Amino acid sequence: MESLRGMSGNNNGIIAWLSSFIEPPQDPASTAQPLHLTIEPTLANEGALWFPDLLAGDPTGVLPLCLTASILGNVLMGWKVVPWKDIASLPKNEMYKQTLFTGLRSFVIVLTCYIGFASFVQGMPTALMLYWITSTNVATLQTWVLDKKVFSATKINHFVEKSIAFKKPGDEDPFQVKNLR
Structure with missing residues (x-):
């Protein structure tokens, strides 16, 4: 975002502000490039959507x-x-x-x-x-x-509920439920 900000000519971002502390003052006669980006001229000529510039x-x-x-x-x-x-x-x-x-x-x-x-x-x-x-x-x-x-909160049924009975061969009432009454 900071690169696009510099290419758009808006050098008011936090990176430009921080680099102003380490960047020496620019001499108008100097040919040295500053640390921040310069305006990209094709952004003014080639638009997008309904924006020509x-x-x-x-x-x-x-x-x-x-x-x-x-x-x-x-x-x-x-x-x-x-x-x-x-x-x-x-x-x-x-x-x-x-x-x-x-x-x-x-x-x-x-x-x-x-x-x-x-x-x-x-x-x-x-x-x-x-x-x-x-x-x-x-x-x-x-x-x-x-x-x-x-990461949806779907319920996954890993276990199927089943009843288990222990029965001896020939035994009609393995837990002797009839005798408890």
Whole structure:
């Protein structure tokens, strides 16, 4: 993702920020290449879907909305938490842990809405949003397949219930049930 961010001309990622500490100041007369990637010009000429320029933002707002829905779907489907009403009945340490997880999930949901809004307002490059939407949807699909198909909670009956009786040849009542009455 950081490579695609650099190729799209958006050098505001965490890798670019960390490399700014070790990268010497760039001299305009120098021909040395910086540590971060430069813009890939073919992204401006060769589009995808209804976008002729993958370096521009989406003016319709469809991609930021799809990005928000994709991330929300991933968080809501993949991050299982105990409902708030059931947390109080848990043991003390488990209650604290589940409260932290549920609160963290709620924070991530709010952060997801902010990501969608900020990507629209700041004009995040279309190439980056298409990558992020695709990556999130593949991760969500992978989570669904693993939960429902691979590690499903199907009951497997390994044993067939049978009754066993010990009977001697010629004995009508081996456990002498008739004599117990």
